[in-house]
Amino acid sequence: MGAIQQQQCTLTPGANRTRGLQLGILRGTDGFEHLSILFPPTIPAAFLVNYPGMSDAAAPNAIVVRVDARQCEVAPLDDLHAVRPALMRGRLFELRGEDRMPIAVGDHVRLSETEDGLAIDEVLPRQRIFARRAAGEEVRRQLLATNFDQLLVVSSFGTPPFSSITTDRILAAASFLQVPSILVINKTDKAKRGKLKRVQATYEAAGMEVLLTSAKSNEGIGQLTDLLRDKMSVFYGLSGVGKSSLLNCVEPGLGLRTKEVSYALNSGRHTTTFARIWPLAMGGAVIDTPGVRVFRPYGIPPHELRLHYPEMEALGSKCHFPDCTHRNEPDCAVLMALEAGEFPASRHRSYMEMMEELELVYGGTGEIQDTKPPPSG
Numbered sequence: 251m252g253a254i255q256q257q258q259c260t261l262t263p264g265a266n267r268t269r270g271l272q273l274g275i276l277r278g279t280d281g282f283e284h285l286s287i288l289f290p291p292t293i294p295a296a297f298l299v300n301y302p303g304m305s306d307a308a309a310p311n312a313i314v315v316r317v318d319a320r321q322c323e324v325a326p327l328d329d330l331h332a333v334r335p336a337l338m339r340g341r342l343f344e345l346r347g348e349d350r351m352p353i354a355v356g357d358h359v360r361l362s363e364t365e366d367g368l369a370i371d372e373v374l375p376r377q378r379i380f381a382r383r384a385a386g387e388e389v390r391r392q393l394l395a396t397n398f399d400q401l402l403v404v405s406s407f408g409t410p411p412f413s414s415i416t417t418d419r420i421l422a423a424a425s426f427l428q429v430p431s432i433l434v435i436n437k438t439d440k441a442k443r444g445k446l447k448r449v450q451a452t453y454e455a456a457g458m459e460v461l462l463t464s465a466k467s468n469e470g471i472g473q474l475t476d477l478l479r480d481k482m483s484v485f486y487g488l489s490g491v492g493k494s495s496l497l498n499c500v501e502p503g504l505g506l507r508t509k510e511v512s513y514a515l516n517s518g519r520h521t522t523t524f525a526r527i528w529p530l531a532m533g534g535a536v537i538d539t540p541g542v543r544v545f546r547p548y549g550i551p552p553h554e555l556r557l558h559y560p561e562m563e564a565l566g567s568k569c570h571f572p573d574c575t576h577r578n579e580p581d582c583a584v585l586m587a588l589e590a591g592e593f594p595a596s597r598h599r600s601y602m603e604m605m606e607e608l609e610l611v612y613g614g615t616g617e618i619q620d621t622k623p624p625p626s627g
Contacts, residue, residue, distance in 0.1 A: 311326070313356065313357070314359060315355065315526060317351065317525065321335055321336070321338070322337075322353055322370065323335055325527075327358070330535055334367075336368035337366060338369075338370050339371060348390055350384040350393075351392070351393065354393035355527060356537060357373050357374075357397065359371075359373055376396045377397050378396065379427060380393075380429055381423070381427070382394060394539060395525060398483060400430045401424050401483075402477070403424070403433050404436055404487035404493050405491055406490070407435065410491065414599075415599070415600045416542075416544075418596075418600035418601070422558040423545070423547040425558035425560075426554070426558055431458070432477065433458050434460075434461045434470075434474070434487075435460065435462050436463045436492045436496060437465075439466045463496060475500050479530075482534060482536075485497065489541030497538060504528055525538065525540065550608055552605055553575070555601065555604060561593070562597070565583045
């Protein structure tokens with residue numbers, strides 16, 4: 251598995267706050283103002299580390315391989331097969347900040363033995379995250395995976411059909427979080443080759459690495475195997491695109507459950523119901539995630555969305571206005587290219603839809619807005 255380097259962090263006067271919390275001499279809210287974290291300026295520190303109880307002083311003694319409600323499964327970093335259950339300490343929920351859950355698959359944690367078994371005392375700083383906006387009216391972040399090397403965004407042709415809207419949302423979120431990503435287009439045996447090549451060309455023009463695969467014909471399975479070897483990889487995509495089938499092709503011994511797609515709904519049936527790390531015999535591991543039907547990005551300021559469409563940003567340098575949003579401005583190079591058929595309509599359509607949603611949630615300032623309806627009467 252690829253080595254995971256921990257982010258450097260600095261704790262000023264509250265450096266002993268983790269120990270203070272463990273001893274019960276500090277409340278969960280004490281000392282928030284003492285936390286200072288040094289990260290690359292392009293990603294807010296809160297997107298990587300939000301819990302004041304985190305410390306970079308202690309080495310992890312486990313990695314989280316599965317999360318379910320308040321119980322997790324953990325394993326030693328050097329033996330992902332030695333899985334044991336572990337409870338989450340209640341204070342982790344008090345310190346979860348913007349997150350729906352304080353623990354995610356891939357987290358490096360510190361454990362202790364209790365009368366009830368293992369307990370997670372501390373989450374260590376995250377080297378990388380992938381997240382989305384959690385379901386519900388309240389704007390919270392849902393961590394999908396942490397501390398990994400690469401994200402494989404799995405899509406498909408046939409059933410379910412390729413969704414540029416969902417694919418572009420996932421890729422924009424990954425770009426915002428500086429996650430190395432590869433687009434996997436599965437079920438190529440069901441695709442019309444001309445349409446498939448057009449989609450492939452669209453994303454390669456956007457700077458994406460694109461891999462064509464088929465669990466039925468074995469197309470691309472060798473390349474996929476090479477990509478996964480000795481790395482921690484995340485598999486993510488719509489329900490029914492064949493993530494589990496691809497993993498079974500790469501490593502038949504996994505025996506992951508698969509189901510046919512619902513042809514009435516054109517969607518899958520969630521054969522994977524929770525994220526889980528599966529170690530690979532060839533080296534490395536895969537975080538297999540449940541399929542999604544809707545993906546909502548979290549935290550992207552609306553005015554920065556264009557930065558996460560690389561081919562749009564390249565054209566944007568020719569726009570009349572330096573802060574052009576490529577929606578209705580005069581002398582917009584993107585709109586002119588769109589009208590001339592030189593910019594893919596599907597990409598611009600997904601951009602417009604996502605921009606509208608982000609403005610509703612974050613407004614023009616990038617701050618979370620109150621999206622709940624006003625009280626009646």
